[in-house]
Amino acid sequence: MPEQPVRAKLVDVAHAAGVSKATVSKVLNGRQDLSVRPETRRRVHEAAEALGYRPHSGARALAGASTHALALLVPALANPTYVTIARGAYQRARELGYLSLLAEDFDGQEADESFHDLVQEGRVDGLLIASARPGHPLLDALSRSAVPHVFLNRSVEGSGRNVTMDVARSSVMALDHLHGLGHRVVGHIAGPHGITPSEVRKEAFLRHAGVLGLEAAPVASGDFTEDGGGSAARELLRPADGRGPVTALYTSSLAQAIGAMAAIRELGLRIPQDISVVGNDDLPVAGHLHPPLTTVAMPLYELGTAAVDALVGGIEGRPVGDVVVPTEPGLVLRASTARPAGAEAGTGAETRTGAGTGTGTGGTP
Template structure:
């Protein structure tokens, strides 16, 4: 068990990426017996959080979709209580309001293909008497959710991107091999990992660390899953 490893002195340091509050590991670490840093999550008052500006990913995704002409954009968030997802969701809602979007509904799901699929079906449920889906684009909180959302869109008889555009958060090589290839917001994961390791080494050596925010901006990786919306002002 973790406690056994600690007591035996076999753990020099920990990078903790668990995003769930109240994790039992946090209680075990309160003793300060093991040097540790929190990666891509924040524990208030710990002074050892290594994070990135995840709110900017929502701004980047929405700006792209808005520039294409989308005015009703849905967001697939992660499960409640997971800090990066909550930050992305709040940033999505704020920026949607700033841009004056006609609709910006949110549905939550697990960070899985099934979670993304069920949330997409909720957001794309046609309004009563309406032939068009209520949103013309989806922005997902994870890549796995985007994959599930794309499958759900096809199951509904809709086309990507002609009927619904999709943007996924984070970029992995598989995104380029989907059908169509998925537009993503690439976060500075390499820089995040490097900063976290540097902070952990400093902590192990007893040097002061403090919270670290990786300054690199998100990067839009433009592929085939986004296009202008169909209808007035868009292409069929």
């Protein structure tokens, strides 16, 4: 069979005409308010004709029509946390008459351009951004754009459009549980440096450890992956001067917890007899690990729905502001936590259950 011709893209026309993609989009859609010379307009039209460029059918949105589609940008589809967020966003969008699309922010790709093009070419009405890491080029692009958008799970300070959860509460719940069992040296496996929810979780962990008077609260950072959790666990479980041995670990994600549990076994230790483990996810697989994993469940489904509510409100002209999902985290007790050998359970630190909304919960890396 003969090869199918490659359809020309907006960027191809821009390169051929020597102008920006935004200029091409506006020229081809008849925007008369664009200050460009007639020669430039002619060059754009000639380049489009030579390349056989056909604007996407959604480009009518530039003239004021709505596509009733939203786009959700996540840092990693391999992370089940974002699948749960996406489910909440998709179902709420449907209820409001919108379609929610999903895009992955691969490292090294020009996500700011490709994602911004979804709006510039009229394919979506607004953006749900869950990958707003510090220094992301998309942040600069959005600061100079009128594109409707909200940030979720990873907030942007001062943006006034963050949709978040009570991340600090998750650390308090995990530490209260472990302290109540009698653990006095608890280690925390944080996420990568600079990731907002990870920093908030770590700061809350250290602050509450001080309130509880724990002997030590060492922290090690790692990626939100099994390897990241394993390497951080090995670091925390090494003997250290000035403190007793770590008897419990609290991780920032389910993947980290799985890696930490593997590392504990590699070191010849038992769970929970020697080391208790609490993960910051509650996905179905947590109950099928060996032993089943105690977790702090976060309202991720509700996070997805709240983000869509905020974005659609902005698209429809209502004020956009910071939103905190009112649903609190919940502790799901399983067999990976127990009283440390030789210790008496503490008093005044009751454990709580109550995770889940029946719609799916998970962690918040």
